[in-house]
Amino acid sequence: MTQIGLYIHIPFCIQKCLYCDFVSITNLSIVKSYINALLQEIQLKSSPDFQINSIYFGGGTPSVLSANHIIHICQWIYKLWNIVQQPEVSIEVNPGTISHDKIHAWQISGINRINIGVQSFHDHHLKLLGRIHTVKQALHAIDCLKDAGFNNIGFDLMYGLPGQTLHEWRTDLETAIVLNPKHMSCYSLTFESGTQFYEMMRHKRIVPLSEKIVRQMMHILMDIMAENRYDHYEISNFASQKIYRSRHNQKYWNHQPYIGLGVAAHSFINNKRFWNCSHVSDYIYKLHHNNDPTEHSEILTREQQLIEWIFLGLRQKEGILIDKFEQHFSCSFHELFSSVLDELKAIGYIHVSPLTCCLTDAGRFYLNSIVQKMVDSF
The missing domain is CATH 3.20.20.70 (Aldolase class I)
Known part of the structure; x- marks a missing residue:
């Protein structure tokens, strides 16, 4: 289950x-x-x-x-x-x-x-x-x-x-x-x-x-x-x-499933994101009439998934778990980001091992620009 x-x-x-x-x-x-x-x-x-x-x-x-x-x-x-x-x-x-x-x-x-x-x-x-x-x-x-x-x-x-x-x-x-x-x-x-x-x-x-x-x-x-x-x-x-x-x-x-209940609440299951209406009065009205308050949904594209895996992975101490990344995207992490990884390692912003890619303490100050560099490279 x-x-x-x-x-x-x-x-x-x-x-x-x-x-x-x-x-x-x-x-x-x-x-x-x-x-x-x-x-x-x-x-x-x-x-x-x-x-x-x-x-x-x-x-x-x-x-x-x-x-x-x-x-x-x-x-x-x-x-x-x-x-x-x-x-x-x-x-x-x-x-x-x-x-x-x-x-x-x-x-x-x-x-x-x-x-x-x-x-x-x-x-x-x-x-x-x-x-x-x-x-x-x-x-x-x-x-x-x-x-x-x-x-x-x-x-x-x-x-x-x-x-x-x-x-x-x-x-x-x-x-x-x-x-x-x-x-x-x-x-x-x-x-x-x-x-x-x-x-x-x-x-x-x-x-x-x-x-x-x-x-x-x-x-x-x-x-x-x-x-x-x-x-x-x-x-x-x-x-x-x-x-x-x-x-x-x-x-x-970590891209794990969750369900959000209440006005404007977001949910994520099986690579699908969906969310409720954002006005309290609309939310109350829909449920008072036994209607689903879900307003929009989207299936994440491969590019959206890549961006989220990079951004959310690098926010964490353990970083991007390379084996899980490769299993999910069916590609080599090192080949996909080879040029930018060498650049970021040289300036001391990331640490890369066979298992993980994570920010150094210095790199944590530049998370957004590091993510942008990696996104621009694929």
């Missing part, structure tokens, strides 16, 4: 963060209607052909849901889907939305992995980002989760923020390390079209940090995480031990 991941999209937020380009809304009056539609899709998409070994509640802000909503969703999933005995069940949490009732609900619902959107341990940066929580609330949330018995707790942090200093970023990381998270995801801020941050940048109300400073911040990140023996297993992700790597996210990076 094929093991897959299950992604559940919860689009609701108390307030939209200024940098966020994910599908999310602040109209909480339709939460009940959305949950009813989601429960309908959970039933509609359930299949005896799959076994679920990871469930991920993302958003939006999944922790904005009430205790009863989370319990109901999880009970419905476990009733209708075939779940392995010890699945990884993750939820994204905003520190400003935590309560003891919700923490208890997460426990009895089988949630065993908490991903807290801390983003910064400096209040002025949280305010700039449009976050609803304070540093004090983040620390309190972490304490509450630990006191409740949650062990697998991870943090999200951001760097490259307008006005952020190297010292502040170093302090963020050192503060996080003291709190002993099992996992950390550290992302460089990007100014995505359509976000408030993008418009603020376009009108010169905020000024992005220079590429040089951002690169220095990435150096600091890699150094501090290495000093504290975190496993830098993906370009933005670190685990205190290998067992704390994100089982669910590794499915995305």
